[in-house]
Amino acid sequence: MQAVPALSSAPSSPEMLRGKRVIVTGASSGIGEQMAYHLARMEAHLLLTARREAKLQKVVERCLELGAASASYVSGSMEDTTFPEVVVKEAENTWGGLDMLILNHIGHSFFNYFNGDVGHVRKLLETNFLSYVAMTTAALPMLKENEGSVVVVSSMAGKIGTPFVAPYSATKFALDGFFSSLRHEFIIDKVNVSITLCILGYIDTENAVRAVSHAIRDTPAPKEECALEIIKSGALRQRELHYPSWVVGSLVLLRDIAPDFLDRSIRSNYKVENIKRT
Numbered sequence: 009m010q011a012v013p014a015l016s017s018a019p020s021s022p023e024m025l026r027g028k029r030v031i032v033t034g035a036s037s038g039i040g041e042q043m044a045y046h047l048a049r050m051e052a053h054l055l056l057t058a059r060r061e062a063k064l065q066k067v068v069e070r071c072l073e074l075g076a077a078s079a080s081y082v083s084g085s086m087e088d089t090t091f092p093e094v095v096v097k098e099a100e101n102t103w104g105g106l107d108m109l110i111l112n113h114i115g116h117s118f119f120n121y122f123n124g125d126v127g128h129v130r131k132l133l134e135t136n137f138l139s140y141v142a143m144t145t146a147a148l149p150m151l152k153e154n155e156g157s158v159v160v161v162s163s164m165a166g167k168i169g170t171p172f173v174a175p176y177s178a179t180k181f182a183l184d185g186f187f188s189s190l191r192h193e194f195i196i197d198k199v200n201v202s203i204t205l206c207i208l209g210y211i212d213t214e215n216a217v218r219a220v221s222h223a224i225r226d227t228p229a230p231k232e233e234c235a236l237e238i239i240k241s242g243a244l245r246q247r248e249l250h251y252p253s254w255v256v257g258s259l260v261l262l263r264d265i266a267p268d269f270l271d272r273s274i275r276s277n278y279k280v281e282n283i284k285r286t
């Protein structure tokens with residue numbers, strides 16, 4: 009009998025997404041950029057989006073070098089309520105269909121004590137949450153037709169309360185509520201569109217390391233591996249991804265059986281003396 013390689017031992021298994029049409033948001037840097045490169049190696053068709061056009065141009069070029077079936081971008085801000093539809097329309101016009109929607113972008117926030125800025129929370133909800141709802145709504149007809157997948161990138165801070173990220177954490181908890189409810193409805197309604205919620209711990213992207221390395225004792229996990237795990241979990245239509253699995257898995261378990269113990273250990277991971285109030 010021939011041995012079947014495990015998915016993890018075939019990092020860029022081309023069959024997984026070859027020829028599939030994929031939108032990646034927040035693809036100009038960090039985990040989104042790394043997802044674009046993995047998808048390119050898998051020979052997918054790519055539509056990338058973020059605000060910075062020059063960065064997107066470079067990522068598209070590299071995707072084509074790596075073997076993408078096609079690659080293009082639309083630049084714009086998800087703070088603009090009309091932009092989600094613009095992106096989905098672009099996919100409709102170029103491909104006439106869609107297989108996977110990867111929602112990954114986040115607006116800028118601060119890593120600090122909550123300063124009472126309600127306007128910031130409102131703006132962040134638009135960028136990090138409402139635009140995800142709008143993108144999914146606009147893409148749903150195409151996703152239904154192709155029995156596609158929605159991949160929602162969230163965080164441990166969207167499952168467990170952690171300090172200094174109150175506005176961000178709220179937007180990530182909102183994603184869990186919305187998309188976990190929607191998943192039920194799809195199943196009840198026999199809509200064959202999968203929803204994968206990705207719960208990530210601390211990842212070594214430039215922005216994350218710059219924002220928190222002075223105040224967090226943890227070592228971040230690699231963005232390249234993280235990006236691949238996200239794509240795999242979406243392709244396998246899993247309900248949730250926990251990455252790194254043992255860290256996130258055990259914290260989520262502790263949340264329900266020993267919440268005070270968990271909160272204390274979370275706080276002990278922070279060098280609070282390095283958080284300067286702004």
Ligand SMILES: NC(=O)C1=CN([C@@H]2O[C@H](COP(=O)(O)OP(=O)(O)OC[C@H]3O[C@@H](n4cnc5c(N)ncnc54)[C@H](OP(=O)(O)O)[C@@H]3O)[C@@H](O)[C@H]2O)C=CC1
Pocket residue numbers: 033034035036037038039040057058059060061063084085086087111112113114115116135161162163164208209210211212213214215216
């Ligand atoms: N890194 C980490 O430790 C963790 C990350 N995550 C999640 O992973 C995902 C990716 O994070 P990471 O790679 O670190 O983030 P980055 O900051 O590296 O990337 C964020 C992306 O979003 C884009 N973006 C920012 N503002 C807007 C906007 N207003 N409209 C549209 N796009 C925007 C940025 O591009 P541009 O500036 O060009 O618009 C960029 O492409 C996020 O959902 C995050 O919550 C979860 C847990 C931990």
Ligand SMILES: CC(C)CCC[C@@H](C)[C@H]1CC[C@H]2[C@@H]3C(=O)C=C4C[C@@H](O)CC[C@]4(C)[C@H]3CC[C@]12C
Pocket residue numbers: 119162163164165170173176208209210215216217219220224226255273274275277
């Ligand atoms: C108890 C410990 C074992 C684990 C604690 C985990 C903490 C350290 C992890 C879990 C989720 C992480 C945040 C996150 O999701 C996304 C971002 C956005 C980025 O631009 C800036 C960094 C930030 C705020 C991360 C900061 C570190 C967080 C709070």
